[in-house]
Amino acid sequence: MALLDAMSTKAQRAFFGTGACGAIVVIVMVAITFSKVEDNFDLTDARYKTIPCYLALFVLAELFEIFMAYDALRLRNVIQLVGILLFHVALLVMAALQVHETRGALVSNPGKNWTQDYLHGDGSGTVWSRVFPFLVVSPVVIGLTWLVMIWFVRQLYYEFGWAIFHIVGANPAAKTMYQYYQVMICLLKFDFFAFIGVTMQLLIVVLATSTAEFGLTIAAIPIVLVLLIGAGLAVQREIKWLMTVSLILMLAAESYCEFFALYKLVRFFEPSSRYLYDTVRSTITTFTIIAFLLLFATFAIGLRCFADFDKGLLKSKLHEPSFQRRYSSSTHGTAGAKKEEGYGAGTPLGQRVSIE
Known part of the structure; x- marks a missing residue:
């Protein structure tokens, strides 16, 4: 029920859904990369430890971001939403760095294809050429979801406009x-x-x-x-x-x-x-x-x-402020909302009345 209360408008559901879908795609891509490398290399070797580190870091990061998104929506916290956008940028940088570092770990014989050096080459058919597309998908997905999330944060900025006013006044x-x-x-x-x-x-x-x-x-x-x-x-x-x-x-x-x-x-x-x-x-x-x-x-x-x-x-x-039913216009009639709060909570506000 708490989850439903925190997703009471389309913008809230879209923001959370975008982050969750992006997280699933990234975790799947990272897991596939890990699996393909593990099948061919000894990951206990110091040279290849970047791969399990990559997997653990991004699983932790994506789960953390999903929690933070839910928490921000529950608390109507615009500042935390902005923090999530900045965190997303940091993830984008880390994902891009991982492409470079994974190549450095796997490729020690550049210019060779699978017939010449399947494990350590970077030509067609090598291990690197097989994992490279999955490594690239992660920063691309993170970048695209970031752009979409910016749009929905803008809507939520107006939607949550009365949250601080309701708590601390004018x-x-x-x-x-x-x-x-x-x-x-x-x-x-x-x-x-x-x-x-x-x-x-x-x-x-x-x-x-x-x-x-x-x-x-x-x-x-x-x-x-x-x-x-x-x-x-x-x-x-x-x-x-x-x-x-x-x-x-x-x-x-x-x-x-x-x-x-x-x-x-x-x-x-x-x-x-x-x-x-x-x-x-x-x-x-x-x-x-x-x-x-x-x-x-x-x-x-x-x-x-x-x-x-x-x-x-x-x-x-x-x-x-938290996502309780009294804040959502979807669970009360307009008259009821006005009676309890004095405003139609949960509805987007125009820029002229935003106090954030």
């Missing part, structure tokens, strides 16, 4: 504070994905199970998850001591991530070890930089939200 200062709060919550969600994504890549591709780095990375998982959950509760319920602890831990995590990222970037490019990361260097470097920037942005927005504590926004945070 006060511009309250509206600004609430929007910063929404940005903070959205960043925490994307921080979760970025952390899991970086950790997964390091565990699959880079770190040996016998090293101290592997143990530290595993130990960091519950700590970071508690940090993100604690920061979310603190900013929502305006718990000052918890927010202070969260910001301090966030700053410490940022310092550690900066040190770790710089250390790894040196390892990626220094002559003595760069050969170990030839097929994953671009992906991990890009992902690590994005994760660091996300954490930095979260800390900065967290400080801004902390400054807004005790300014009358707590009640609004604890009664955020």
Whole structure:
């Protein structure tokens, strides 16, 4: 029933359906690529670890995006919808990088066809020529769904126009504070994905199970998850001591991530070890930089939200808009909707009345 309530208009169903269909196609393409490579290569070899990493990363990313789309529609959160569009761009970049990195992993004898070198050539009939079309489909589908989703986000922008007004009223200062709060919550969600994504890549591709780095990375998982959950509760319920602890831990995590990222970037490019990361260097470097920037942005927005504590926004945070039947014109008559809310909720609004 909650899912039906979150898909009460055509634009909402179309946005979610576009993302879900695109995710299914991408996961299928990635799985086919993985299967074809696995049939011909030993994926435990460091050279070919980019393939299982590619599969795991995109399955995680697409499932995460579907959840975020549902969550944004449920909460009528336009800021999170925009975040999904930016996330989609990041996926497009990662998919394009994977074409390059997979070729680097599979092709060591360029110019040879299947009769000369079936496994390592890049000519007709080789393994690379068989997986290349499936690799290309992913960025193409991601790009097309991104364009379609932009169109529907524009419609949802007007459709959700009264959500913040319904919660915080017409006060511009309250509206600004609430929007910063929404940005903070959205960043925490994307921080979760970025952390899991970086950790997964390091565990699959880079770190040996016998090293101290592997143990530290595993130990960091519950700590970071508690940090993100604690920061979310603190900013929502305006718990000052918890927010202070969260910001301090966030700053410490940022310092550690900066040190770790710089250390790894040196390892990626220094002559003595760069050969170990030839097929994953671009992906991990890009992902690590994005994760660091996300954490930095979260800390900065967290400080801004902390400054807004005790300014009358707590009640609004604890009664955020959600997709309940009272918001949908499809479950109430026009008269009933006006009686309960004063507006025809769930109907698109013209630009002149949008407050987002």
